[in-house]
Amino acid sequence: MLCQQCGRDFKDQRQLRQHVRWHDKKYRCKHEKCRDKRGFACQKDLARHQRTHDQIKGTQCPYCNRKISRLDNLEKHLTRAHKNIFWVAVISGDEATVKLLLQDGGDGKPKDIDNNMALVLATAKGHAGIVNLLLDNGADIEAKGNPRLTLREIALTGAKPIGWSGMTPLAVASKYGHEAVVEALLQRKAAVNNNGSESPLTYAACRGHASIVKLLLEAGADVNARGCFDTTALYLAAATGHEAVVRLLIDAGASVRGRGKMIPLSQAAREGHVAIVKLLMDHGAVPGPGGSV
Ligand SMILES: [Zn+2]
Ligand SMILES: [Zn+2]
Ligand SMILES: [Zn+2]
Structure with missing residues (x-):
């Protein structure tokens, strides 16, 4: 036949x-x-079939060291024995576990929550690998959030991370100085200029993350974009004494006058950052109420 x-x-x-x-x-x-x-x-x-070819026999749970016979069973064990394991893995940077729980057929990820919260958490903690994994699994690169629970609180109480505010992942990564995450987000075309909310550049400038300021400027960040209370990135860097950042911003064409009443020169002088005062004056800033230029 x-x-x-x-x-x-x-x-x-x-x-x-x-x-x-x-x-x-x-x-x-x-x-x-x-x-x-x-x-x-x-x-x-x-995909389920192919995993049988790659299976490592006799694996172990990374959280309680229990011996597990097959990879499929590890996923079951993690979700049953360890409450909130997905969040713990995201926050602690356990990429392998996050990957396992996100994979096709994986039921370890809480059903009622999308990947956006996880993206914000991984961003805040600086886990670039997990950020990429979540973006590959449909997380929104402009998801807004500002997690307020600590890893300990989530792990101990089983609480879901809550507390959203207006920061995008790029703003969060810029604020906490996670360069690898900033790079990953920029590579995937995250918006460098937030319309309406505070710009990622102002967060990086305020904390003195010079290499991130550079990355953001190269990606087209508006050098005079508004930060909190009508500040600019230059005002914030001058006020906090981050000379390298002040230099980068001036070179990128930042207005030394600042915005409204937020004058970089006055604030740098008030805080006693002599080198920055000199730098600003060398670039046309003038003392006095007008501030000039
Ligand atoms: Zn045939
Ligand atoms: Zn096969
Ligand atoms: Zn375990």
């Missing part, structure tokens, strides 16, 4: 029918260890 599609010979009708069904299955296992090149009707089934 010959297969009409490939000419293979079969002993009986039943075997032939089974084989013809295989032709209909679009997703084929191409793994070298797969002898019968099994076919599957959907991507998800193929």
